[in-house]
Amino acid sequence: ATLHRLWPEIEKVVKQEVAMAKLGVGESGTGWQLFAEDGEMRMYRREEEVDGMVVDPLKAVHVVKGITGRELCHYFFNPQYRYDWETTLEHMNVLETISEDTLIFHQTHKRIWPASQRDVVFWSHLRRLPNDQDRDGPDIWTVVNNSTEHPDHPANAGKCVRIFLTVCLLCQTRVDPPKAGAPVSRDDITCKITYCSVVNPGGWAPASVLRAVYKREYPKFLKRFTAYVKNQTKDKPIMY
Numbered sequence: 001a002t003l004h005r006l007w008p009e010i011e012k013v014v015k016q017e018v019a020m021a022k023l024g025v026g027e028s029g030t031g032w033q034l035f036a037e038d039g040e041m042r043m044y045r046r047e048e049e050v051d052g053m054v055v056d057p058l059k060a061v062h063v064v065k066g067i068t069g070r071e072l073c074h075y076f077f078n079p080q081y082r083y084d085w086e087t088t089l090e091h092m093n094v095l096e097t098i099s100e101d102t103l104i105f106h107q108t109h110k111r112i113w114p115a116s117q118r119d120v121v122f123w124s125h126l127r128r129l130p131n132d133q134d135r136d137g138p139d140i141w142t143v144v145n146n147s148t149e150h151p152d153h154p155a156n157a158g159k160c161v162r163i164f165l166t167v168c169l170l171c172q173t174r175v176d177p178p179k180a181g182a183p184v185s186r187d188d189i190t191c192k193i194t195y196c197s198v199v200n201p202g203g204w205a206p207a208s209v210l211r212a213v214y215k216r217e218y219p220k221f222l223k224r225f226t227a228y229v230k231n232q233t234k235d236k237p238i239m240y
């Protein structure tokens with residue numbers, strides 16, 4: 001994958017997105033407003049518009065027990081599971097396999113009335129990062145999705161309005177030492193999740209409609225996705 005034309009962009013965007021995801025909502029300046037809470041999950045957004053279109057950056061933080069960051073990123077990255085947890089997905093297609101940890105996707109999402117239907121083309125990269133807080137702790141895992149172009153799917157050539165997105169799922173795992181001599185079980189594992197996303201809806205859609213959609217869909221997505229991974233992994237050996 002180091003030879004692929006996208007490699008320099010992937011390296012740059014992954015470094016930028018991971019650095020942003022590691023910033024707390026307090027540190028990255030003012031402007032983050034809490035808009036949804038559910039147990040350990042906190043969802044923040046900034047109200048931003050580009051050319052009159054809502055592109056509100058979103059940052060969600062969540063803490064889940066019993067699964068590792070590698071497991072979360074595995075189920076988020078791999079196409080074969082996506083229809084199980086991505087409820088707004090209508091169609092998904094892998095356009096290019098750049099390497100085993102880098103894919104290019106085309107996706108159409110279900111139409112959200114009164115907006116017209118959307119589609120997206122993005123590269124998706126799965127990356128293991130050293131744990132900079134605790135050297136002998138589990139690694140950090142991340143998946144970064146970033147819009148790109150592809151000759152087979154020129155933007156706005158068909159019925160869908162092309163959206164543009166950058167998404168980063170960053171997962172930091174903690175293992176609490178079990179009682180002396182006992183093996184580590186899923187009860188000893190906690191994962192801190194940071195999910196950042198900026199979606200440019202591509203064409204005009206009413207700000208009120210988009211904000212209502214994000215307010216409804218993002219909490220639903222993160223709850224459904226983490227519950228899905230817990231269910232998929234509960235009887236499997238722990239993947240660090």
Ligand SMILES: O=S(=O)(CCO)c1ccc(-c2ccc(C3CCCC3)c([C@H]3C[C@H]3c3ccccn3)c2)cc1
Nearest residue numbers: 086088109112115118145163167201213217218221
């Ligand atoms: O994290 S990913 O890479 C996971 C791979 O699928 C991702 C996440 C979100 C989207 C997406 C794309 C379009 C829309 C809207 C914009 C105007 C009309 C459709 C939405 C709105 C529907 C909302 C939404 C928010 C969160 C999750 C799913 N749905 C979300 C795409 C990819």
